[in-house]
Amino acid sequence: MASSRDDGSGEDGLRKPLLHTGSWYRMRQTGSSMMNSSAILLRESVSIYLCVSIVALGPITFGFMCGYSNPTQGDIMNDLDLTIPEFSVFGSLANVGAMVGAISSGQIAEHIGRKGSLMIASIPNIIGWLIISISQDSSFLNMGRLLTGFGVGIISYTVPVYIAEVAPQNLRGSLGSVNQLAVTIGIMLAYLLGLFLPWRVLAIIGTLPCTVLVPGLFFIPESPRWLAKMGLTEDCETSLQVLRGFETDITNEVNEIKRSVASSTKGHTIRVAELRRKRYWYPLMIGIGLLVLQQLSGINGVLFYSSKIFKDAGISSFKAATLGIGALMVVITGVSTSLVDNMGRRVLLQLSSALMAVSSLLAAAAFYLEDVMPKDYHGILATLSLVGLVMLVIGFSVGLGAIPWLIMSEILPVNIKSLAGSVATLANWLAAWLVTMSAPLLLTWSSGGTFLIYAIISAFTLTFVTLWVPETKGRTLEEIQASFR
Template sequence: MSFREDNEEGRDLRKPFLHTGSWYRMGSRQSSMMEKLGSSTMVIRDNSISVLLCVLIVALGPIQFGFTGGYSSPTQAAIISDLGLSISEFSIFGSLSNVGAMVGAIASGQIAEYIGRKGSLMIASIPNIIGWLAISFAHDSSFLYMGRLLEGFGVGVISYTVPVYIAEIAPQNMRGGLGSVNQLSVTIGIMLAYILGIFVNWRVLAVLGILPCTILIPGLFFIPESPRWLAKMGMMDEFEASLQVLRGFDTDISVEVNEIKMGIGLLVLQQASGINGVLFYSTTIFEAAGISSSNVATCGVGAIQVLATGVTTWLVDKAGRRLLLIVSSSGMTVSLLLVSICFYVKDILSEESRFYSLMGILSVVGIVTFVLTFSLGVGAIPWVIMSEVMPVNIKSLAGSVATLFNWLTSWVITMTANLLLTWSSGGTFTLYTIVSAFTVVFVALWVPETKGRTLEEIQWSFR
């Protein structure tokens, strides 16, 4: 057998496959590569374009994720009025997506392990679609709750699978920016829910929630499976073909092929900062701050979040993960402290006082700054780091546990936010301030910089 087949420079194309001890030869025929993956590869040939196209298709999943989170804010008053719910019952509705997401998070790692990243996203889309239909036709709380649970299950699977898929297909110099597209898409979904909620009633808004997943399902047929998952499952021909398609047919992938083989803390702190409490019930918070056009203010927050997360996708591979996390969590701490002080001062002032309206304006500024600084780092980067630091041999289990803790914390926040705000707005934001301050310390002491390192280098350093 010749080891220099189809190689004009005489380079030995036979390489040992890391961790398996087996040997393979790099094929030279592009048609053979495309046959391995089927018709999907016929539409993606260029290096960066192919990866970007894959990311844009799977980004429909986190758009669904964000739409689910943003749905409860513009619809709260109408759903309570139409179905006769109490504040506590609506809080249960708002938080049930997190309960479903916890179940989805537990299952997500194993689903992604056994049927692949693409298969996981396809499975996650189905309960999302059914859940939105159940909400749109709900005439009592039972259908409303069932639909929210189903949505949450799908979102739980999506929240683990999409960051992992993006990290596994992205070249190392693009991994941070492309990984941040996940959170950018979440913020776009939230903003869409806020804006559309102004113009359509809550039943029509639920029907519109079906769209991201109905587009995602056919889109999955046009992208390759994660090469790392294919390699782990022993499908070497498909693995090689997938990686060649993602990196470009003119690219020598032999070095990367040989290389291929804490998240919990960051993800818990991400949610414990109170971000979902603010986003889920932003309209109510703005009303408490004395803003008359609370729905418009909520849409403004959604737009700011999208823009800030877009900046993060550009900065994360330049400034680094760790620096952005420190800047982001520090800004969150200062802005939450401002909000809590403003609400405390408002409680002791009369509504006729000229400082009363000033405190309302400052509290809105603090909330907007909180969302802005959250989006600059803490929103996106924990998911990027989670997908980078998890060792491949335990990624499914460890990723599920990390995602479960994220959604468990999110459920606690969304379930208690309305009740805490009723108790004391200032006290609520003081608790969130303490968590954000601890996040600064946590990042400074324990989070490593992963910028510019391959997944294998990162995981080896942890060993």
């Protein structure tokens, strides 16, 4: 067991330090049966799985925000008398807000901790959903969308970083993939509930994940690596002991963390000029590249406008097909979480990008042929386009959905994580905004041409992964980051 200091109370047992340290649980050696009972209770109730389950509420609201505009488009436009361009602005403002949140996410998470960052992000998110629910015109609607986007921008950086920093190396891949699984659950919930509930009620439901997240954060420890970097060594040891179990010897892991952050001082922020060093620019290039290519694959264009795509393809039950896509994402992402630590990150990324390239080509061929083939064949082509879109979602869910966030959180050195993580997250949301804004225009121009562009980008992603992305399976964060030196 890690050493502990005398807090002046003169008593052994468990205590709760100040909230800013995030180390809510401290165990001392004791002969008291009551203290032993408390320790057993804590060991059983406070675990890595509880931590991940609580912070996963953040990505659920992330996915709910992404899926919200799909089933509500018609009702919002009718109730508030909006035009299609005005609704497109509403949809895209989530990405604008997220870009602002992404810029500040690294610094917020660096100075007040991962838990504090999630608490900060929850406030504008809740307020934003409430504003949307009472909106009587586009100005309030857009203000609410910006606020929810800002909160999600912080969440999208902080959650994968927190999970990577608290997870043991043998579970880091599967637990890290829970981030994307939660996003897909949020999307599916928005699709499903949007079929039955008015858009204002749906917006109120959007407040629930963060409303539960805030009190939940009081029951989990702060990231031990952040605590170590802040110079809170004993709190780091306490946090790690809680995460690994009170009977686990954490000496080696604590020493690794201490060595890793030895060159970093409290409050130190690396300068932009230092990012030119290979040990920094190479992992940053990989992180930005994967997160940008994830979006340029066109997945947001498909998810945001799936109803229109299915309708254009001649599929009559386009709302049911959209819900089916959301459910499929949850199932496949759930399956992939069990594969990340067995098959590895690179293999799943290669499989994912290859599937997306082939499926995009299939969808493009179906849309092109629809313009030249007789109407008798349109039913077959509609089925072909549906198969292509289903394969596209499967391919994305297998790897490109979860793994870029996981790798970003793994490869960035601790002393540049705040700056580099903000840059990578900003790049992701900028690419998402470009795809969301361009997708309606591209689909109006040519559905076949749109998916051909997505196929080319997915093929490039396969090349990028094969040539530059390292395998991080089975290595500690410190080993991964040391490999770039």
